[in-house]
Amino acid sequence: MTKITMGGKQVLGYAGTDSDIVRAVIAVALIISCTLITALSFSRLPGFVNYQLFFIPILYVTYFYARKGLIVAGICGVVYQAIGYYYRYPDPAAMAGVTSEAILFIIIAFLITYFIEQIRAGEAQYRTVFEHSQLGIIIFDRVDFSIQRTNTKIASMLHTSEAALQTMPFTSLFFNPTEKTRFLDSLEKYGDIQDFETQLRTSDGEGCWVNLSWSAMDTRLVSVTIVNIKARKLAEKENYDNMLKYQQLTENSPTGILILREGIIRFINPSFSHFSGYRPDEVLGKEFLGMIDPREQDNFRLFCRNLSGTTPAPGQKEFRLATKSGEVRGVVLFANPIVDHGQPAMMINLMDISVQQRLEEQIHQDNERRRGIIITVAHELRTPLQPILGYLNLLIQDPQGFGILDETKKLLERCLVSVERERQIINQMLDLSVLESGKLHLSYSNFSLASLVKSVLDAGGYPAKSEVTLDLPADLILSADMDRLYSVLDSLLANAVNYSKPPRKIRIFYRPGTDGTTHMISVQDNGIGIADIMITSIFEPFQLADAVKLSRKYDRLGLSLSIAKKIMQMHGGDISVESVVNGGSTFTIHLPRTRPDNA
Amino acid sequence: MHKIMLVEDDESILEMMEILLRRIGYEPVIVPDVREALEQIQTDPPSLVLLDLMMTPINGWEFLEKLRGVYGKKDLPVLLFTASPSVEEKIDQLNDPWLGVLQKPVSIDELRTGLGKFLGP
Numbered sequence A: 001m002t003k004i005t006m007g008g009k010q011v012l013g014y015a016g017t018d019s020d021i022v023r024a025v026i027a028v029a030l031i032i033s034c035t036l037i038t039a040l041s042f043s044r045l046p047g048f049v050n051y052q053l054f055f056i057p058i059l060y061v062t063y064f065y066a067r068k069g070l071i072v073a074g075i076c077g078v079v080y081q082a083i084g085y086y087y088r089y090p091d092p093a094a095m096a097g098v099t100s101e102a103i104l105f106i107i108i109a110f111l112i113t114y115f116i117e118q119i120r121a122g123e124a125q126y127r128t129v130f131e132h133s134q135l136g137i138i139i140f141d142r143v144d145f146s147i148q149r150t151n152t153k154i155a156s157m158l159h160t161s162e163a164a165l166q167t168m169p170f171t172s173l174f175f176n177p178t179e180k181t182r183f184l185d186s187l188e189k190y191g192d193i194q195d196f197e198t199q200l201r202t203s204d205g206e207g208c209w210v211n212l213s214w215s216a217m218d219t220r221l222v223s224v225t226i227v228n229i230k231a232r233k234l235a236e237k238e239n240y241d242n243m244l245k246y247q248q249l250t251e252n253s254p255t256g257i258l259i260l261r262e263g264i265i266r267f268i269n270p271s272f273s274h275f276s277g278y279r280p281d282e283v284l285g286k287e288f289l290g291m292i293d294p295r296e297q298d299n300f301r302l303f304c305r306n307l308s309g310t311t312p313a314p315g316q317k318e319f320r321l322a323t324k325s326g327e328v329r330g331v332v333l334f335a336n337p338i339v340d341h342g343q344p345a346m347m348i349n350l351m352d353i354s355v356q357q358r359l360e361e362q363i364h365q366d367n368e369r370r371r372g373i374i375i376t377v378a379h380e381l382r383t384p385l386q387p388i389l390g391y392l393n394l395l396i397q398d399p400q401g402f403g404i405l406d407e408t409k410k411l412l413e414r415c416l417v418s419v420e421r422e423r424q425i426i427n428q429m430l431d432l433s434v435l436e437s438g439k440l441h442l443s444y445s446n447f448s449l450a451s452l453v454k455s456v457l458d459a460g461g462y463p464a465k466s467e468v469t470l471d472l473p474a475d476l477i478l479s480a481d482m483d484r485l486y487s488v489l490d491s492l493l494a495n496a497v498n499y500s501k502p503p504r505k506i507r508i509f510y511r512p513g514t515d516g517t518t519h520m521i522s523v524q525d526n527g528i529g530i531a532d533i534m535i536t537s538i539f540e541p542f543q544l545a546d547a548v549k550l551s552r553k554y555d556r557l558g559l560s561l562s563i564a565k566k567i568m569q570m571h572g573g574d575i576s577v578e579s580v581v582n583g584g585s586t587f588t589i590h591l592p593r594t595r596p597d598n599a
Numbered sequence B: 001m002h003k004i005m006l007v008e009d010d011e012s013i014l015e016m017m018e019i020l021l022r023r024i025g026y027e028p029v030i031v032p033d034v035r036e037a038l039e040q041i042q043t044d045p046p047s048l049v050l051l052d053l054m055m056t057p058i059n060g061w062e063f064l065e066k067l068r069g070v071y072g073k074k075d076l077p078v079l080l081f082t083a084s085p086s087v088e089e090k091i092d093q094l095n096d097p098w099l100g101v102l103q104k105p106v107s108i109d110e111l112r113t114g115l116g117k118f119l120g121p
Helices: A017-044 A051-064 A066-088 A092-132 A152-157 A177-190 A230-252 A270-276 A294-307 A354-397 A406-437 A449-460 A482-498 A544-550 A560-570 B011-023 B034-043 B060-068 B088-094 B108-119
Strands: A004-006 A009-012 A136-141 A147-150 A193-201 A207-216 A221-228 A256-261 A264-268 A315-322 A328-340 A343-352 A445-448 A467-471 A477-480 A505-512 A518-524 A574-580 A584-592 B003-007 B027-031 B048-051 B078-082 B099-103
Touching (some): A017 A051, A017 A066, A051 A066, A051 A092, A136 A152, A177 A193, A207 A230, A256 A328, A264 A270, A294 A315, A294 A328, A354 A406, A449 A477, A482 A518, A482 A560, A482 A584, A560 A574, B011 B027, B011 B108, B027 B034, B078 B108, B088 B099, B099 B108
Parallel strands (some): B003 B048, B048 B078, B078 B099
Antiparallel strands (some): A136 A147, A136 A221, A193 A207, A207 A221, A256 A343, A315 A328, A445 A477, A574 A584
16 A cells, blocks of 8 residues: 655655665665666667666666655665766866756656646545545446445444445345335446435435436446435424414314415415305415405504514414405404415414404493493482482471370481481492492592591490490501591491391401512401301492392391492402301402502 | 571472471471462562472472572572482582581481581581
C-alpha cells in the first residue's frame, strides 16, 4: 500500500515497511549503477551515455515517494555534476552543460512530485467523500450481483460490517422476493433509475425503508446510492393516521366545522351542511360573511382581524347566521388560526345556540311574567287591606267613641296583628321579586358596625324582649349597603326572638373571616334550633309547605331569611347557620371587606 | 282646617278615608271623577291631594302631569296613595319636592305622619 498524503498530512493508507526497504535497496542499486555507467561513459565512451540515465532512479523513487524523489534528484544531480566536472575540467562550456543538466533533474523531479501529489489528493478527496458519505453506496457487478465496494454508511444502515456485505450478492439484501423481482425488472427495463423506494433487510432481519438510485459505471459495474427513509416513512404513516383521525372528527362532529381562507369557504362538514341547509357545492368558494346577519358583519370582520394578526390566537363570539331557508339562528363561533394548503386560514367550529337562546328568552319572559303577576297580586291584596286596616285603627284608637268593650278591643287588636303580618308578607314577596330580577342596585357607604347594631336593637325593642350580649369591636367600619344590612340584621334578630322562649339570650359577636377577606357577624340565640333536614330549606323562598309538614314551629318564618341571604349574596357574601335542636341557632353574616366588582 | 282632596275610584276606600281624615283633623274633599277633580282644584284648591294611581280614564301619573303642567299647580303637595309597588324609583326620577308616597294599606299613624310632612303637625 502507498502512503497517501493530503496537504502534508497522512490521511489514508498504511506504511508497508517491507516494500519500503526493498524499494530503498532498488533505488540505491539504481543510483550506484547509473553512477558507474555514467562514469564509465565519460572516461571511455565520451557522448555515448547521456544524463537521461539518472531519470530511472529519480522516476522510480518519485513514483512511490513523491517528496523523496526530490532528494534522489538532488543526489543524482550532485553525483552527475561531480562526474561531469571531473572528466570535463577545465572546458567551461561542457561544465556549464553538466550543471544545467543536473538542475534539470531537480526541476523534472519537482514537476513530477507536484503532479503526483495533485492526483493523489484528488483521489483522497473522492475516497473521503465515498467513505464518509451520508448516503449508503454499493457498487455491484450487474452480471453476478457480487458486491464490489461499500461504504460505512450502508453497513451501519443494515447493522452489519462492510466485510460481511462484500461476501453477499446485492440481490440478497432485499427484504422480500417481490421487492427483489421488482428491482430486477426495473434494472432490466430502465437502466439508470432514481427514487426506487423499497425495504432492505438488516442483519437482524428487520426491514429498513430506503430510497435507491443507481447508475451504470461501465458495462459491468453499477453504483447504487441508498438513502434511509425510515423516519420519513414513519412521519408519513403518522400523518396519514392523523389525517384519518381529523377526517373522522370533522365528518362525524356534531358541531358544524368550516375552514375559511381570506374569508372564502374552503371546507364545510356534514353538520354545518345540516345546520345551514347548504350543500358543500353551494357554498364552497363563496364568502362566509354573506351568511352573517348584516348588522353583525362589522363585528365579524373585527373578529377575523383579531385572529389573523401577527400573533393569531383562538377566539369565540356569538353571531347570528342566516340559513338557506332564511331563518336566522344564534350561534357561537370558535375560531382557530390554522394552515390550510400552506396558507394561513381559519377553522371555525360552530355551536348552534338558537335552542338555548330560545329557552333563555323563554325563561326570561317567564320570570318577567311571574314578576308581573306578583306585582299585580300584591296590588290586589293590598287594596282591600286598606279599609280593614283603616277601620281597625279607628275602632281601636277610640273604643269609647264606638262603644267597644275591652274584650272586643283585644280581639280587634289580634285582627290588627294579622293584617300587619299580611302586609309584611306582601312586602317581602315584592322585595324578593325585585331582588331576584337583579334590577336592584346596592348603594354602598362606610359605617360603624357597632352603631348599626345599636340602632337595629333600639328600633326593634330587642333588649326588652331578650337579654342581649354584644361582643363587637368598637371601631370597626363596614363597607356595604347600610339599609339592606340593617334589614338583614333585623330579620336575624326577629327570628332569634320568635323562635325562642323566655328567658331569651341573644349574643351578637364579630370575628374576622379565616382568609382575612371577610367580616363574620353572628347572631346566636338559645331558641328551639333547626333540624338538620331543614337547614338548607330555611333559606329557600316558599318552602314553607314542606316546613309545615315537619313542624308547625316554623310556620312564621316567611321570606325574611330568603331575602336576607339574597341581600348578602348581592354583596358578594352569604349567610350560614349552625344549629342544635333545642340548643339554639347561630346565624352568621359573611361580608367581604371590599366591594366586589359586580356588586 | 286643611282641605285634603281624595282622588280615588274605589268606593270602599273613599268611604273609610273620609272618616279617617276627619278623625285626625282634616277636611276631606271627595271627588270620584278624575277630570272633575282637576277642574275643582282650579276653582277651589285644597291644601293637599291624595292621589290613587290606578284609575280610569286617566291614571294617577297623567293626572299629576296635567296638574303640574297645564294647570300650573307646581307647589301643590301631592301624596301618591297606591298599592302598586316600586313607585319610589319613578318618584326619584321626577325630582319633585312636593311629591310623596303612601303605600296602601296605610295605618292611621302612617297617614298622620305622611300628611304632617307637608302640612305640619
